[in-house]
Amino acid sequence: MASRARREGICNYKLWTTEELIDAYAFEATRINxxxxxxxxxxxxxxxxxxxxxxxxxxxxxxxxxxxxxAFKYLLNDYE
Numbered sequence: 001m002a003s004r005a006r007r008e009g010i011c012n013y014k015l016w017t018t019e020e021l022i023d024a025y026a027f028e029a030t031r032i033n034x035x036x037x038x039x040x041x042x043x044x045x046x047x048x049x050x051x052x053x054x055x056x057x058x059x060x061x062x063x064x065x066x067x068x069x070x071a072f073k074y075l076l077n078d079y080e
Contacts, residue, residue, distance in 0.1 A: 003077075013047040018076045021048055051075055 005015035013021060025044045031037040055075045058064045064071045 013043055014050075015077075016047075017078050018048065018051065019078075051077065 003015060003017050003020060005012060006017075006020050013024075016024070021044050025041055028037045028040045028044070031040075052075070055071055058071045058074065
């Protein structure tokens with residue numbers, strides 16, 4: 001199921017699920033316009049990097065130790 005942002009056509013990658021970002025990255029690889037493709041793929045990588053970096057900081061947090069599934073949900077950005 002698509003995130004609310006994706007369903008509503010909101011192109012704010014922070015609001016998309018990780019699965020949607022990976023799918024979008026693969027789609028962008030097929031675009032003819034190289035500049036648009038590179039811009040979108042760079043933005044998608046930036047958002048994925050932000051999520052992974054944040055997750056790595058979360059790992060040693062007491063809340064993550066108590067509730068690791070919450071950290072996983074953060075990584076997926078799947079709150080719906």
